[in-house]
Amino acid sequence: MAELELVLQALQQGGVIAYPTEAVYGxxxxxxxxxxxLALLAIKQRPVEKGLILIAANYSQLLRYVDDKAIPPGKRYQIFSSWPGHISWVLPASKTAPxxxxxxxxxxAVRVSAHPVVQxxxxxxxxxLVSTSANLSGQxxxxxxxxLQQSLGDKLSAIMPGPLGGATQPSQIRDAISGDIVRS
Known part of the structure; x- marks a missing residue:
């Protein structure tokens, strides 16, 4: 529990953390x-224009970032029946999403993860939380x-302990409106 408290403190103080996800460290x-x-993007050497995924314990945590009313009723079952799980969905953003x-x-892009550490x-x-793979862009x-420790440890405020999930690939990303696979 002390490790969780250190990670939470790092988050509250504006730090960048690493944590295990379904397939890779995030x-x-x-x-x-x-x-x-911006510090996280600098570590990854990733442009802000590309956007980032948010990962959550439940959908209600995402409501302030998602325009829930703009999700077509016919698409809701497919999205919500895939969670918690290993699929990230591109949804309409709320006007208050940063x-x-x-x-x-x-x-x-958002995901409700089934990974116990993320939960x-x-x-x-x-x-x-912001969720992006722990690596330099393109690596x-x-x-x-x-x-993880050797390549990024000195740039991180904390690392949340725990095992990776059993997935072999980062989460699939799907566009909720078109149904297209953005990343398989």
């Missing part, structure tokens, strides 16, 4: 803290904790 921070998000999360888009972290923090995602 980098995360408070999505409402612009300086934290541009440093949505990037150049009027949509936002614990988002529940304890009380909100979603392979990190699946080994030693590699």
């Amino acid at each position: 980098l995360g921070c408070d999505p409402d803290n612009e300086a934290a998000v 541009k440093w999360i949505t990037g150049q888009f009027n949509t936002i 614990q972290l988002c529940s304890a923090y009380g909100k979603p 392979p995602a990190i699946t080994d904790k030693v590699v």
Whole structure:
């Protein structure tokens, strides 16, 4: 529990953390803290225009970022029946969703994770976290904790302990409106 408290403190202080997800280690921070998000993007060497995924313990944590009323009724079952799970959905963004999360888009990618560590972290923090693979942009995602420590450890405020889930690939990303697969 002490490790969880350190990670939560790092998040509250605007730090960038790493944590295990379904398939790879993720980098995360408070999505409402612009300086934290920009620090995360600097670590990854990723442009803000590309947008970021939010990961949550439940859909209600995402409601302030998603324009729920703009999700077509016919698409809702497919989205919500896939969660908690390993699919991220691109949904219409709310007017209050930060541009440093949505990037150049009027949509936002979100996922309700079934990973117990992600569930614990988002529940304890009380909100979603930014979720992007722990690696430099264009490099392979990190699946080994030693590699994570060696390559990014000095740039992170904390690392949440725990095993990776059993998935072999990062989450699939699907566009909720078109049904297109954005990332398989």
